[in-house]
Amino acid sequence: MGSLRRSHTCGAVSTADVGSEVIVVGWVQRRRDHGGVIFIDLRDHQGLVQVVFRPEESAESHERAGEIRSEYVILARGIVQRRTPDTVNPKMATGEIEVVAQEVRLLNRATPPPFPMEDNPDVDESTRMRYRIHDLRRAPLQRNLRIRHELYQAARRILCGRDFLEIETPMLAKSTPEGARDFLVPSRLQPGEFYALPQSPQLMKQLLMVAGFDRYFQIVRCFRDEDQRADRQLEFTQIDLEMSFVGVEDVLDVLEELTVGVFAEVIGVEIQRPFARISYADAMARFGSDRPDTRIQLELVDLSEAFRESGFRAFRAVVDAGGIVKCLPIHDAQELGRGAVDRLEKFVKKELGAKGLAWIRVGEDGSWQSPIVKFFSDAERAAITQQTDARPGSLLFFQADQADRANGVLSRLRTDLGRQLGRVDDRPWDVLFVVDFPVFQREEDGGLTYVHQPFVAPVEEDIPLLATEPEKVRGTHYDVVVNGVELGSGSLRNHSSDVQRRILEVMGYSKEEAESRFGFLFNALDAGAPPHGGFAFGLDRWVMVLANVDNLRDVIAFPKTQRGQDLLMDAPTVVEPEQLEELQLRLAPPSKRGG
């Protein structure tokens, strides 16, 4: 660069600079060489500007510009000139001007890019990830990571304004019972022992409350060694917070303020307070999901009662076995022909594990076409008509199964078909609290387990039910859901070691087990734990929502593939035998295919 320094970022050069000299630096987006005159679109983190090289302005620069290729790094010094009306480019933010080069300096050459640095290059995911540097040069990813940055800053500003203290907790930690598989880190100093990377700082933030910090937050990396999805990575970031001497409403108040503030500061969107609230039971009943997008104007109907005494064995048996019969009615569904229904049936059976997809179509004359309706009594038909509001043009989909699977299948159909058929209201943002989760749920083997995590405090008046009807115990848990994406969840925690012990007991922990695993927690609570509660936002998912993208990889600088690999750095890899030696580790022979 010599002594020359940037005077303007590329996108910042404007008509106000016409006639003055500017120095711009960046990467060559594209070169158009007309022999006599050469145009270069120069790109930096912030925009594009056209630089013109004319032999009569600077023969040397023109000569050098001929050598320049895509993605070369250059510095150009020149005079800003207003373009003639016929050469203005209305598609470009800086399209009214151009920089007439007086001098160009080649700062670095570049290998040809593996794909064009365009907004939508139509490239395979693995290619994008192997060439992540090039991928990150593209404007959409630059924008997404900028949104991510704004979210960090907004969250910090807002929480600091509410007297939250940012405190770090260890990455080399101990396994905590979030329920996911831990990432383990072998200890050299304690051979044969392992740290666990935190699945969340849950217990540590509770300890901070006991220690009297009153309000804590942290933007913190978390690790869960489970199979990945479009919205799940092995490592992800939480905006974690916890408060002392609060009830549910106090926490929700902070969550509303934080959410509203972030939307306003990061993308300039005004979200109305208070947020809509829906109970877990309502959400499951009406939408089949605990994170519904309520803009989709389709709702489920529970017909279990209508089939409790049914002669239709397929439904009756499910109800007898404790399952449910549920229906997704879609009115004016003429658009969905027989072929579409067949495809849906194939889809739910193969991909969602449904047993089948029963359906009833109501013809224009009111007649029912359906493979199952011949088994129904008049009373059952009447109940269906009444509860689903079936009418000519309606198409009813049924699932008879255990509640979670039936709801899962119909919930998926609801969102897919709702979007496909345009049954969506016009609100761009659907923000809600989901509340009133139960503390426990029944496992397949009949035992009880926690719905979220084992430290959720029960609603106070339900504590006596722990001894008698634990399944009815309501928790203080709450979720924030935006546009059908669960942004995060939280609860009040048990600050009484007695209640905490009883909950672990209901979940089947013996006194000894509970003591050995959670003794330090009991001790901490007994050291004078204040009532406390908190929340954790999934930061990556929040960026997804703010940036309006549907994949976490587009909001993380260096994401991993579905199989957990980093294709850029090529991790994970084998390590040197000496490293294993030092850790006193030996690899077992491969267990697959008999080694």
Next chain:
RNA sequence: GGGGCGGUAGUUCAAUUGGUUAGAGCACCGGCCUGUCACGCCGGAAGUUGCGGGUUCGAGUCCCGUCCGCCCCGCCA
């Protein structure tokens, strides 16, 4: 662990029923071009058809195995 889709040039795709030397756009390289902005024109180079095996006179194409990417179920909040 399971289901679905995919893997051919740097890249995005094509290749009839299994049949000639695996083609095209963009990118790349060379040449020409003074107002383009997806510049244009002419020419060129570029391939272990993911990998391994099999069937066949002959395999990108059929069979078996395996690896990789994406989406989903299980798993995970």
